[in-house]
Amino acid sequence: MGTSVRCIGHLDCDAFFASVELLRRPELRGKPVIVAHDGPRSVVTTATYEARKFGVGSAMPLATAKHRCPQAIIVPPDHDAYKEASNRVMDIVRDEVEIVEQISVDEAYADLSAMAMPKSAMRRLQRRILAETELHVSVGIGPNKLVAKLASDAEKPRGFCVLTRRDAWLRWADASPGLLGGVGPKTTDDLARRGIDTIRALSKVDEATLSSWYGPRTGPWLWRRCRFDDSAPVEPVREPVSESRESTFSIDLSERDEQEAELRRLAVKLYEALEHQGRRGRTVGLKVRLKDFTTITRSRTFPVPVEDEEALADAVVGMLREYDPPQPVRLLGVRMASLELVDGPGVQLALPLRH
Ligand SMILES: [Mg+2]
Structure with a gap:
């Protein structure tokens, strides 16, 4: 056992597959919805809380679920959509917490031990995920993974539960x-x-x-x-899934021209670093911290990787213009996520990619 006090968070999206479906089919909101292939031997992958009220649960045979809740609307799973939503959630988690271990499409542990105020950090993260993805996550915080995971489940949906071993x-x-x-x-x-x-x-x-x-x-x-003791570490996957560059200014930037010039400079720096690693990304993120420390982030995911530094710079500058900072700016950041190797796995990373 380590000597330092550990603080571990566990995040779990609420009714994840069903929630993603409701985002694109708002007419289903408030109705009992079951995500499952509609076959004789199918099982329920996820059900909305409206369906759960009838006793429908994950992994239940669909036939049983239909019997309990005949009015349920059955939606076939679309794993590409869930993966995409998962990436957006996990990118935000990794942006806020350094040590993250994603354990499934919609669940992750976060090691909060080094944070001064882990609870407010997790509240903020929970709000940010909702603001940027419209998905609710439940959060559990505890001294170890075991307690954190039980805690995130304890007050679902939209839970926020902090528990000690006792x-x-x-x-x-x-x-x-x-x-x-x-x-x-x-x-x-x-x-x-x-x-x-x-x-x-x-x-x-x-x-x-x-x-x-x-x-x-x-x-x-x-x-x-059984004593709720668990010393397993939060083990992040090594490969970074996003990369960012940011700068804080000694004097807040109030002119839009200056802000845009700084963003372009950061975009070029970031693009060059990724190019050097032989990676490119589809998701572009902007971070702005205002004079009063309000911090906002915006991100946009493109169907294909951003092709050069100009395109990256244009994308973040576009997001800055849309946001239209209401105050002078003390920090600007550019981020790229959904990273992939330019020629797929196994490529020689140091290849010069452009002339
Ligand atoms: Mg979940």
Whole structure:
């Protein structure tokens, strides 16, 4: 165990697939919607909260779901759309937090240990994701991944829940050990056969006994797990998914000409750096911090990668004009995301790409 105090966040989009569908089909809002292939053996991938009220849940056979909620509207999944929405959410998370581990299309852990005010940072992130993507995320904060993930689920949808290990204990001591992430149905059933059907009961079994039942790795792991103890680190994927350049000015820039010139300079710098790495991107982001420290970001994703520094500069300048900063500007930033290698994986990165 490390000596420093850890603070971990877990973000999870609410009814993700269904929410993405509702964004492009607003006429479905407020209705029970189920995202699933409509076949005889299909299962529900996601349901809106209106459908969940009828007892419809993820991974349920579609036939059961239809029986419980016959009026549900079935929408076939569109994974490209979900991936695209996922990228937009995760780009924002990575923009706000340095150490992020994305664990699924709509879930990520964030290591907040180095942050002075992790709760307000997560509130801000939650608001920013909503403002920029119209998607709601639930946030959980805890001393480790286990507690953070339980916390994000505890007050869904639109949840924001901060729990200590003790809070988690008070809340879930009487729940099934299967609640503890990583404790699967096989172990849960086996524990039940031994008369252990709650986290509290599991915590009364000593470590040596657990080891004799489940081995020298899983035994002690379970012993810690039921105490809501978890030392697993947040492990970010190494490859950076976005890159940015920004500058803060010693004197706020109030003239639009100066602001645009600075943005163009940053755009060229960023483009050259990416070109050098043999990467290019489809998403262009603008960051502006005003005199009063209000910070806004805007981003736009193009169907094809931005082709040169001029195009990148034009795109961010266009966003700046649209935003029309209402105050002098103390910081400007340019970001590129949705990065890809110019010639796909395996390309030699140092190739000169332009003459
Ligand atoms: Mg989710």
